[in-house]
Amino acid sequence: MVMKVSTDWSLGDHWGMIRSRISAYRMKYAVMPGLYTAGEPNKDSDVFVSANYKLSFDVLRRGLKGLNAWILVLDTKSINVWCAAGKGTFGTDELVRRIAEVHLGTVVNHRRIIVPQLGAVGVSASAVQKRAGFHVYFGPVDARDIAAYVQAGYKKTKEMSTIKFSMLDRLVLTPMEMNPITKKYLWFAAGILLLFGLQPSGILFEKAWAGGAPFLLLGLVSVLAGAFITPVLLPFVPCRSFAIKGWLVGMLSVLLAVQVFSLVDRHNMIMLAATYLFFPAVSSYIALQFTGSTTFTGMSGVKKELKIGIPLYAITACISLLLMVLFKLREWGFV
Amino acid sequence: MKYLANVSTLVYSPDKCTGCGRCDEVCPQGVFEMRDKKAVVTDRDLCMECGACSMNCDFGAITVNSGVGCATAIINGMITGGAPSCDCGVGGNGCCG
Numbered sequence A: 001m002v003m004k005v006s007t008d009w010s011l012g013d014h015w016g017m018i019r020s021r022i023s024a025y026r027m028k029y030a031v032m033p034g035l036y037t038a039g040e041p042n043k044d045s046d047v048f049v050s051a052n053y054k055l056s057f058d059v060l061r062r063g064l065k066g067l068n069a070w071i072l073v074l075d076t077k078s079i080n081v082w083c084a085a086g087k088g089t090f091g092t093d094e095l096v097r098r099i100a101e102v103h104l105g106t107v108v109n110h111r112r113i114i115v116p117q118l119g120a121v122g123v124s125a126s127a128v129q130k131r132a133g134f135h136v137y138f139g140p141v142d143a144r145d146i147a148a149y150v151q152a153g154y155k156k157t158k159e160m161s162t163i164k165f166s167m168l169d170r171l172v173l174t175p176m177e178m179n180p181i182t183k184k185y186l187w188f189a190a191g192i193l194l195l196f197g198l199q200p201s202g203i204l205f206e207k208a209w210a211g212g213a214p215f216l217l218l219g220l221v222s223v224l225a226g227a228f229i230t231p232v233l234l235p236f237v238p239c240r241s242f243a244i245k246g247w248l249v250g251m252l253s254v255l256l257a258v259q260v261f262s263l264v265d266r267h268n269m270i271m272l273a274a275t276y277l278f279f280p281a282v283s284s285y286i287a288l289q290f291t292g293s294t295t296f297t298g299m300s301g302v303k304k305e306l307k308i309g310i311p312l313y314a315i316t317a318c319i320s321l322l323l324m325v326l327f328k329l330r331e332w333g334f335v
Numbered sequence B: 001m002k003y004l005a006n007v008s009t010l011v012y013s014p015d016k017c018t019g020c021g022r023c024d025e026v027c028p029q030g031v032f033e034m035r036d037k038k039a040v041v042t043d044r045d046l047c048m049e050c051g052a053c054s055m056n057c058d059f060g061a062i063t064v065n066s067g068v069g070c071a072t073a074i075i076n077g078m079i080t081g082g083a084p085s086c087d088c089g090v091g092g093n094g095c096c097g
Helices: A011-022 A024-028 A054-063 A081-087 A092-101 A117-121 A125-132 A143-151 A167-178 A181-197 A205-232 A242-261 A269-292 A299-331 B022-026 B052-056 B071-080
Strands: A002-005 A034-038 A047-051 A069-074 A112-115 A135-138 B032-035 B038-041
Touching: A011 A024, A011 A054, A011 A167, A047 A054, A047 A081, A054 A069, A054 A143, A069 A092, A081 A117, A092 A112, A092 A125, A112 A117, A117 A135, A117 B022, A117 B052, A125 A135, A167 A181, A167 A205, A167 A269, A181 A205, A205 A242, A205 A269, A242 A269, A242 A299, A269 A299, A269 B071, A299 B071, B022 B032, B022 B052
Parallel strands: A002 A034, A047 A069, A047 A112, A112 A135
Antiparallel strands: A034 A069, B032 B038
């Protein structure tokens, strides 16, 4: 069965994109694997391969505007092309299987198939040639360049084969950096309120709020520094290490917040030490997680950062906790 | 944008290169360039170890220890004792989209 699709986006497509960008909705944002048509393709028309993550599919069909083409959608469990290629679901085996299943050899007369360049992580062109008889062309990174690529005789410019990571690209990734932290923040907030509310006589709500509020705000500041400011300003923050970038932005943000809003009593050395130790470290840890969303960080580099970073984070957390205990003991007059 | 210097596991053996140009065609970071019908490495620090080049080099001229450059995935792998995993499959946390 061949399904016909438009190269235009409907309102629903835009809304689907937004939902996928901000929530786990993306995990079920899928289209049926199989063969589709854009325009009025014939037996000589090009075949473009995509993933069954609907946003990947939508971006491709929008890129095919004005062309008559076949779209072969692989079953990648609703994961985008690049991630799925890394896992192997967008891979040689699935491509060969899908070519056979839709009888592509009888649908078209030629033996060319255009795979998105980022799919090359999982697709071996020579293996596809051997097993399915189709010659793989790795197309441009960005589907918007497809028309120019076809017009140039299936030739890519350096520009077309290099991935970009603009400020806007980074900005749209930040909601999914912050979303998973929300739950952890609630735990942090509960801990802080308990810490400040806990008195020898019981838990006092008033004390919890009065003492805890500045730190709830600092928690928010450190999350924003690591999950929003660092990603958006990424190339402008010094150092290549994400942990250091996050720490710098975190330190600066916390320093500013403490000064502007007078959040911490400046005579309370224990509290000051804990604040400047703990919160920038949180930003640093969160910024390090952004390595998963970038287009240029490799496994060896991230492993190196973690090897140095994790012991430091653990030590920082322990010292901060000890300082808090010391603070409470002082407050209660035990020390 | 470049990540940490001197960490990439990319190894290229020019003597095995036949000049087919697949590495240049698939690398999204512009690590390879074709000069005089041979591939040359422009800047190893640009390599993000995705593995597209070694996957598509039929002559064994490129090896790279490929994997995901994602802290969450690597920490997941440390906790479970397995390979780095984004756990994006069924019941995953939705990191990949």
